Amino acid sequence: MAKKLRGEFFILSANDLRTGEVVFLTEKGWSVNSSEATIIKIDQVDKFQAISDRDEKKCIIVSSKFVELDENRKIKSLRDKIRNSGLTFKI
């Protein structure tokens, strides 16, 4: 996974295995709040991948991925933005 990554800074995201909710890795564990997410530099990716693998094995999360940040340390891609903030229209 790490090989394919482009960019410099990331946060680690996944879905909660039970609820399916989008979660982010923070200092205190997984949280739905992306603003608390630990910022990860490209050279730390392997270390965080290991954390993610461990938590996936422990059946806490599923489908983890590194979310790329832009130069302002904000989520870069539209998909990840929508994933973080929800539907772009009212239901």
Added chain:
Amino acid sequence: MYKYSEKDKSIIESRTKQFKNQVQRRLNGQLSEEEFKPLRLMNGLYLQLHAYMLRVAIPYGELSSSQLRKLAFIAEKFDRGYGHFTTRQNIQFNWPKLPDVPDILHELSKVEMHAIQTSGNCIRNISSDHLAGITIDEIEDPRPWCEIIRQWSTFHPEFSFLPRKFKIAVIGSKKDRAAMLVHDIGLRLIKKDKEIGFEVFVGGGQGRTPIIAKKIKNFLQKKDLLNYLEAILNTYNQEGRRDNIYKARIKILVKELGIEKFKLLVDENFKKLSDKNLEIDKVSIDKIFSFFTLPELKPNSHKVQIHKNKEYNEWVTQNTLSHKVSGYSIVHISLKSANHPPGDISSQQMMALSKISEDFSFSEIRVTHEQNLILPHVENKNIYKLWIELKKLSLATPNIGLISDTICCPGMDYCALATARSIPISQKISNHFKSFSDQKILGDLKIKISGCINACGHHHVGNIGILGLDRNGQEFYQITLGGSAKEDASIGEIVGPSFPESKLIDAINTILNTYKKNKKKKTEDFLSVFRRVGIKEFKKDLYDNT
């Protein structure tokens, strides 16, 4: 409507139990995600962008009022109060929690519903004509055949791990209202020398390589239906490509081998593998047919009521059709009101509709592949009363078949595979083309929108197709013209470079102006004009002066 036998019941119950076991094993780590995924998919459970998504089968689009009520209950109790009807006559719930899913399936099983084979690389829910059994132009009702195929394909021991998903549609009229020709197998009931049988098409599909299905058999006898399907599936399961997910559908196999060679393989399998026990005899056919009789309709001479209310008149002309029994109408309920995500319906609306169907339509509701609903048997004399009720629920938008009746996939707002959003585009279109009279001038016009090349929004077969793309992180929309999903099916042609969202409505307007200006008679619709003048005219107006 079909009623479960004891056997159906125990099969569904045992699957529900089995899935409960699988979810348990997933939650306690005995199954890895890689192992669980195909198992959950076979029970309709996806992991989408924000959450899990459960797709519930509505076999050939038929719902009873109690089933609809149950769907409302599930949306309310286990989800966020709404559901979404798809282009294959299913319903999706967007926010279920994994430990709740076995309970949802249990609830569904109480009303003879399930989520089996709504996803995964297996034979999917069979789709059909939403006017089956109620339209005059029908040779035979396709629904019993769908049910026969549903049973045969459910938990098929040999065909549950195919190279890719497999979709079958059955229709009973010359007219195709089920996009039959873009299915892996399409079956059309036809009559030859007084005998009714099937015309068989194979290898249609959309996605990255859109292809119109080829005819593989001119006339298949009814008794041989299942053996012939097995012969096709057997050939596909062995020879279909498994090295590349984009080349794994049967359409690629048929294309690579050529239809003649493919037919030879199928015929040989049919000869060697046909099983007497799979032949369908008259008794079992009759038995299945006995479930699909009309309710007790009383033919009468009442005409559809006219009323001085303009809105009502618009709705009646656009959203109702005559039933094959005189004195009754088929009423379309549009799920495409302006600014509304196409195909979405709230639990309150479902609940209320369930009651309405009991009062007005013999407790029957249907789902169309165009993401609308139908009340199949409404007495003409009750139509105005029905309209009042629907209006209260915001379910009386008069736009069936018009430009704002878009087909639209969930796109990037929900779907993990999307390259762009599609719902906001459809909302823009429905907002821009709100006026009924403006839409009427444009006539029959199908806009279909997909959020990626997978084409769940059927863009290839839209008269105007819109495909969302990602251009360096920006949403762009490619337009195709001239597609059709009907009996004259065709794949749309790309008109030229794509447009950013901000220019899309202008582009559509230009296209519509080209249409209007080339129209020879008032009634000439968009597709006919396009086919007559060709894409060049449209290209010129769209790109030449920019």
Added chain:
Amino acid sequence: MIILNKRHEKENEYKKINDRDFLDRKFFDGAILNLAQWVEIKKEFKNKKVKIGIEFSSNECSSSNESSMSEISLIQIKFETFKDGRPFTFARNLRKKYGYKGEIRATGHILPDQYIFLIRCGFDSVEIAESDKDIWIEFLNMDNGLYYQP
């Protein structure tokens, strides 16, 4: 690993032949050959019943590798992934098209959730980890014998 035949564990009477023995043509009772080896020596066994097995990878389960293998007492199919459905058709075709009567065994990446399907397509036995035995049997016990297909 153990061999499970329906609900019962049975002794594994087969073992893969090593290259040395194959080159020396030492075909002991219960040797399992791979497909290439079988193709090479097939003629020698024509019309002789032997206690020999062939192993097919699921990748090799295409119609071009189907043929009458009535000499052989075991056909072992190794699933590269449980998602590869070719062996289901392969086994069924061996039984139906060629009337194969010997044992068909599944090995490799298979799930207990597939046990009933395997058996219904003509497999007799599976090779699985001993620790998984109970769950495999549990899945078989969930089978209520009600199917839509003959």
